[in-house]
Amino acid sequence: MRLDDKVAFVTGAASGIGKRIAQVYAGAGAAVAVADLDPRGAEAVASALRAKGTRALAVAVDVTDEAGVDAAVARTVAELGGLDVLVSNAGIQIVAPLTEFGFADWKKLLAVHLDGAFLSARAAMRRMIASGRGGSIIFMGSVHSKEASVLKAPYVSAKHGLEGLAKVVAKEGAAHGVRANVICPGFVRTPLVDRQIPEQARALGLSEADVVAKVMLKDTVDGQFTTVDDVAQVALFFASFPSNALTGQSLVVSHGWFMQ
Ligand code: NAD
Numbered sequence: 001m002r003l004d005d006k007v008a009f010v011t012g013a014a015s016g017i018g019k020r021i022a023q024v025y026a027g028a029g030a031a032v033a034v035a036d037l038d039p040r041g042a043e044a045v046a047s048a049l050r051a052k053g054t055r056a057l058a059v060a061v062d063v064t065d066e067a068g069v070d071a072a073v074a075r076t077v078a079e080l081g082g083l084d085v086l087v088s089n090a091g092i093q094i095v096a097p098l099t100e101f102g103f104a105d106w107k108k109l110l111a112v113h114l115d116g117a118f119l120s121a122r123a124a125m126r127r128m129i130a131s132g133r134g135g136s137i138i139f140m141g142s143v144h145s146k147e148a149s150v151l152k153a154p155y156v157s158a159k160h161g162l163e164g165l166a167k168v169v170a171k172e173g174a175a176h177g178v179r180a181n182v183i184c185p186g187f188v189r190t191p192l193v194d195r196q197i198p199e200q201a202r203a204l205g206l207s208e209a210d211v212v213a214k215v216m217l218k219d220t221v222d223g224q225f226t227t228v229d230d231v232a233q234v235a236l237f238f239a240s241f242p243s244n245a246l247t248g249q250s251l252v253v254s255h256g257w258f259m260q
Contacts, residue, residue, distance in 0.1 A: 001239075013036055014042045021232045026049045059076060063115070084136065092109060185253050217255075
C-alpha cells in the first residue's frame, strides 16, 4: 500500500488519529499537508516529517471557515503540486444529556464535524476533478456512525450524517475517479477521549475506571482500545486502493464493538 507521488491533506492532523495518519502516509511516500486549528501543533508534526525527508506543509485552518478551507487547499495544491487524498478528520467532543444540551454547543459540534467535512470535501473534490487525476476522500466517522450512546446527541447525529455525505460524494465523484469512504473507529486513547473520561464519570456517577471498562470498552470482544495506528492503517488502505470498486463504504475498526 504505497502513496508515492501522491499529495494528502489531513485535517485535525496536529493530534491523535490525524497526526498518526499524516505519519503513516508520509511513510508510504506521500507529501502531506498537516492541517489544523492549532498552528504550532501542525508545524511540530510537519517539521518532524520534513526531518525524515517528507515534503510536508503545516496549514493553519479552521474547517468551519469556508474561505479558510478553500485557501488551505489552494495553498496545498500550489506548494505540494496537487491533491490526491483528503482525510476529513478534525473533530471535537461535547458530552451532556440531551435535555441539558445547549443549542450553541449542538451547533458548534455539528459545524466542526459536518460543515467541516462538507467544506473540506467540496474544496478537495473541485481540485481532484479539475486535475483529471481523481482521488480518495476519507471521512472520519465512528462506531457512533452506526450506534448511539447516551450524552452524545450531536456527535452521534454528525457521525451518522457523514455516512450520507460519503455516499453522495461517491456517486457524484465516480465519473471523475473520486472515491469516498468512511472509517468508523471504536474508542482510541487520544486527547479527545482523555478529556471525556472525567466528564462522563461526573455525568454518569461512575468512577473513571468504570467509564473505561463499563461504558467505552464494554461491548468490545477483548476489552481493548483501538489504536491510532489501527485507524491509520485503514486510512492507508482506503487512500491507496486503486479503483472505484471500493467507494461509498464504511469500515468499522473497533475490536468488535460494532459488528456489521
Ligand atoms: P484529538 O483531539 O486528538 O484531535 C483532533 C484535532 O482536530 C486537534 O488537533 C484539533 O486541534 C483539531 N480540530 C478541532 N477543531 C478543529 C477545527 N475547527 N478546524 C481544524 N482543526 C480542528 O482527537 P482524535 O481522537 O484524534 O479525533 C480525530 C477524529 O477521530 C475526530 O473526528 C473524532 O470524532 C474521530 N474519532 C475519534 C475516536 C476516539 O476514540 N478518539 C473514535 C472515533 C472517531
